Amino acid sequence: MIYTNIIGTGSYVPEKMMTNDDLKQFVETNDEWIYSRTGIRERHMVTTEETIDLAEKASILAIEDAKIDVADIDLVIVATVTPDNHFPGVAQLLQSRLNLREVMTFDVNAACSGFLYVMNIADKMIKSGAYNTALIVGAETLTRLTDWRDRNTCVLFGDAAGAMVISKSEHNGIQDVICGSKGDVDDLLICKNVDIKDPLLNAVSQQDHIHMKGSEVFKFATRILPRTVKDLLVRNNIELEDLDYIVAHQANERIIKKAAKDLKFSMDKMFLNIGKYGNTSAASVPLAIDEALKTKYLKKGDKFITVAFGGGLTWGGALIQL
Numbered sequence: 001m002i003y004t005n006i007i008g009t010g011s012y013v014p015e016k017m018m019t020n021d022d023l024k025q026f027v028e029t030n031d032e033w034i035y036s037r038t039g040i041r042e043r044h045m046v047t048t049e050e051t052i053d054l055a056e057k058a059s060i061l062a063i064e065d066a067k068i069d070v071a072d073i074d075l076v077i078v079a080t081v082t083p084d085n086h087f088p089g090v091a092q093l094l095q096s097r098l099n100l101r102e103v104m105t106f107d108v109n110a111a112c113s114g115f116l117y118v119m120n121i122a123d124k125m126i127k128s129g130a131y132n133t134a135l136i137v138g139a140e141t142l143t144r145l146t147d148w149r150d151r152n153t154c155v156l157f158g159d160a161a162g163a164m165v166i167s168k169s170e171h172n173g174i175q176d177v178i179c180g181s182k183g184d185v186d187d188l189l190i191c192k193n194v195d196i197k198d199p200l201l202n203a204v205s206q207q208d209h210i211h212m213k214g215s216e217v218f219k220f221a222t223r224i225l226p227r228t229v230k231d232l233l234v235r236n237n238i239e240l241e242d243l244d245y246i247v248a249h250q251a252n253e254r255i256i257k258k259a260a261k262d263l264k265f266s267m268d269k270m271f272l273n274i275g276k277y278g279n280t281s282a283a284s285v286p287l288a289i290d291e292a293l294k295t296k297y298l299k300k301g302d303k304f305i306t307v308a309f310g311g312g313l314t315w316g317g318a319l320i321q322l
Helices: 031-038 051-066 090-097 110-125 213-233 251-265 281-294
Strands: 001-013 017-019 042-044 075-079 104-108 134-139 160-171 176-183 244-246 304-311 313-322
Touching: 001 051, 001 090, 001 110, 001 251, 001 281, 031 251, 042 160, 042 176, 051 090, 051 134, 051 244, 051 281, 090 104, 090 134, 090 244, 104 110, 104 160, 110 134, 110 160, 110 176, 110 281, 110 304, 110 313, 134 281, 160 281, 176 213, 213 251, 213 304, 244 251, 281 304
Parallel strands: 075 104, 075 134, 244 304
Antiparallel strands: 001 160, 017 042, 134 160, 176 313, 304 313
């Protein structure tokens, strides 16, 4: 039986930090309005860096933490909705930046659930026996897609990257991963592509911004988060009391608090760092796990579930034993 285990984590956020008070220069808002609705105090944003830069820095830290040689990595998957190019993908650029050998690399777009999707893929690919060690990354520069005139969305998002090295192991670390999606035909959370071009005009394409129907997304998130946790518990024949912690996607503190209440799970065991970073989409889960490990919130032997939800509409969860 082939198992998989997390052997290293790393994360990175850009130097520039924007507080809620800083946002007042762009849109009518204030710290109390933002914090009471989201739990966010500040977020980081790129100024000169791109998604690949964030991904590279987080990956280097994860590889150092894993104490492996880069030559050991035979698979790279990056979750992002903000690639620097339509192609090549962030994963291919990352492969070059890290001087990796000619291995399989690709990007995945599953919005805020992206990191759970790439964990699921890498986990299954290693357990198939085809691969040994994977570098999986969630990296986003969402502020590039932010409409700074829309106070319902511009207060939410930040830029970051988180990385993880998972490897074939005798320890059953990643015990189960599930993912799902429900086609968002109602455009509850969307960022449109550039317009179709008329070749006779060949007009300059204009990038769209993130659009969100907040109340509907909130309803989806507060329903799917506890459901995913319960699905993992049932699939693995364990009880909620068997979990040491839950590390949820950091989208909104109110969502996490409602999920904890519905699950009857203590908020003391729900990891929170949204106040410092905002919603960093696919980077949220690996950033949270890395910070939880580095601060000893999570420690060896702990059993926890990590869960995410996002545009698509997508969701995912993993049961992990450190």
